[in-house]
Amino acid sequence: MKLAVIKYNAGNIRSLQYALERLGIDALVTDDAEEILGADRIIFPGVGEASTAMKFLKEKNLHEIILQATQPFLGICLGMQLMCTHSEENDTDCLGIFNQKIKLFKSIDPLIKVPQIGWNEICDLKSDLFNGVQSGSYCYFVHSYYAEVGSETIATTDYCSSFSSALHKNNFYGVQFHPEKSADVGHLILQNFLTIKG
């Protein structure tokens, strides 16, 4: 299987590459349109800040290439957020694949910290992406912004309030957590993504 990881200015992707290696996949990290669209699967990673990332995607014309994808496509963390319509992070217009706006966590309890860093449960699982994953399984999250729960939500998590920990529309999937850092649960989710049908 050919798997392309979209290369842009979004943090380190070494862990993701290694996680895919553990699944027997030698991922191609690329910003080339043909290579991306010619792959069987596309992963859109992301750690960083939304406006800088969007600016970079536009400079490389990657924002249009992403919209052309018809194969299973997975956005991770900031990648998922950029697939929504807009992010409150520096008032950034995003790709608009998911009909969701990205908001900043507002904590009124000094003991509930922003960013959320750590292991939290994924519940209400509604997709083949979570085949074999039990509701309430723990995944690793690092983020200050979130998507609300809506019709495209395929997993929810509670922090400050209930938010979308995963979204799905057509061939596009997004997860707020880091499957590559989520131990056996994350391994299973990535494995499911490799076998999922569109």
Add this chain to the structure above:
Amino acid sequence: MLTKRIIACLDIKDGRTVKGTNFVDLKDAGDPVELASLYAHQGIDELVFLDITATNEKRKTLAELVDRVAQKINIPFTVGGGISSVEDVRMLLDHGADKISINTAAFNNPSLINELSRQFGSQCIVLAVDTKMHEDGENYVYLNGGRKSTEIKCLDWVREAMERGAGEVLLTSMDHDGTKQGFAKAITGLVTQHVSVPVIASGGGGKPEHFAEILNGLADAALAASVFHFGEINIPQLKSYLLDQNILVRQTH
């Protein structure tokens, strides 16, 4: 709900773990990757690799180690020890570290924190602070692995560092470290109350009760080293105990 985290710290020198361990089933007790895998398997939530190698030459060994850890381990890990520049951080993150921790270099050059958080994001910048209580009853910052005292109060420094963009605090109480008599409840709770980012308590954890005390509203995570390395605390048992005490932790088995 977000769980409280249990973190194991491994001291590294020249790519090897420094303190011995009691694990008889490890093929190579000095190999950090093997020990880290064991902890990951037992359900540790995160790992910290603290490098005590001094020279730049040997830093390459650290980068190789980070690479091997990232290859093998599927939970988050932080690398710290002697990090003083954007280049250091870039190298470690490029090799697969999730976060880096900075201590003395950040204190001596606070703008380093701004620079690092701008370049790499706050989420991967952990401020490590060593602190000790003085006669006036206040906690002060110590540098150079605790060898050098300062006149700056712990809380003041942590607040400044947060404003500059540090995303997490790893707070080690030198008065408690190595005592196995419990974590520093007062200063840890004070910092937790006054900063908006997660706080990791370090130093003094000797019994499961100590973890329960500190994780009950005083810290977001608790870190220990030798009690894990020498098998004095078994990680799955610690987690079961904490759940019995109504402290939410991740269960893996």
